[in-house]
Amino acid sequence: MVATGALGAVGAAAVAWPFINNLNPAADTLALSTIEVNVTPIAVGQAVTVKWRGKPVFIRHRTEAEIKEAEAVPMSQLPDPETDNKRVTDTAKKVRPEWLIMIGVCTHLGCVPLGNKPGDPKGEFGGWFCPCHGSSYDTSGRIRKGPAPKNLVIPDYLFTSDSLVRIG
């Protein structure tokens, strides 16, 4: 009885698996997972938005003041403590504090925060502001105020040269 039941359960799971796995991203969707961006046209203080995996990615060329401000924040003030240094390190462990590359999706419920375009509200902490539910991020993209639980996510990226970055 037990053996029959166990075998039946294994069989049911084996049949269920393809149906559940079918919901996962398909090969062609996964194939879109890497993009290359030339960052030379982005002047200091500017930011661009590129599309990666259907989501916006923010690439911000930070000013000295913004970098200093981000580095000066004590960890105790952060809901999701993370050093600025760690957030500007590429997959080859090279630190480039002038380039902040993040997925531009609010960690609350997925809206695109404002602050990338000149004239956008940047929120109380000079970084980004999500208009949907009022989360504010600092110049390192870290959550400072509002309902979002996490900092803006840093994707895997690698500077293949000083001007070219590969995201994904």
Next chain:
Amino acid sequence: MASSHGTPPVFNNKVIAWIDYRLPIFSYIEKEYHTFPTPRNFNYFWNFGAIATVMLVLMIATGIVLATNYTPHVLMAFDSVERIDRDVPQGWLIRDLHMNGASFFFIAVYIHIFRGMYYGSYKAPRELLWILGVVIFLLMMATAFMGYVLPWGQMSFWGATVITNLFSALPVVGESIVTWLWGGFAVDNPTLNRFFALHYLLPFVIVAVVALHVVALHIHGSNNPTGIDPKGPQDTVPFHPYYTMKDGFGVVCFLIVYAVFVFFAPDYMGHPDNYIPANPLVTPAHIVPEWYFLPFYAILRAIPDKLGGVLAMFGAIAVLFILPWLDTSRVRSCTFRPIYKWFMMFLVVDVIVLGICGSKPPEGFWVPLSQLATLYYFAHFLVLLPILGKIERPLPLPPSIADAVLKKKAV
């Protein structure tokens, strides 16, 4: 009640008799929709079950026609809906019927739920009947949400993004569930495809659960405004012609109001931003769901914590499942509950306040107001209902439905 009918009907038509002997559908219709003994004292609140059924059929009929012209692809969906509106013969009418039909289906169901709560229709022996109703409500919400995504406008896209992201708040399984919903890294073409498939499927699941709801209803029969059980033939009338006529009348009145919206204000209940094609890189300044989700959206935003907000929102519906056991009063109808009657009316006001809060940006005065209204919503079910049943002294119940009705007439 259902078992106490008289002898089975005799059919004079030979074909009908032949069929009925082998598959007794005619006996069934005769028993459940003709002679079915129904309390004689229904008020117009008892129309809304029939009205909701009509709306369900109407949504399926218009939906199937729309599906024949709709293209579930991110590059073509928006344009195919515009084509239905502009080029397809009578497409505008079918689409407006479907779009406004969703709203009017929810209007009917919200009134139906209010009726059930005010007159205690969820109490023994109708607990399962009530629970099946809550299941229908949940399925309706899922269906409506996925349907709203299909035109692939800005509100479609961002509504889908926000709602699917709700599941990411769940620990451990959250991220996997979101990926399964999306079929990718964001709301995109695979999401639109699966939502279209499910939006076509779920209404038929609703039909099946409605069938169970009706079967459960016909075991003990309908509740009535007095909340007391019929005690004999003097308390009931046959379903046909009395309630087929009354339901028919109610349905026509309801459809008149519906038609006014379809023909004169088809976009009144929608959001203008949904006529902007979806753009994954720009979030609209103010995302709002359709009006029928606003109270729940307000509860989500009232809690300043992601997981907490999501749990409160789902909890607001989950609490309805255990409503039959939270209410400790032995009297069904609010007519005879002098204190609870007012709290019940206050709950209606509370839900409307939540709805207004849900439509406003989450700032200033609206935040504490939505928190207060959320607090009352849960306190109503979890604190007031259990306690009130113990301390409230109900008014004397009439000896029978017939007594109640005839006394009212005499005065």
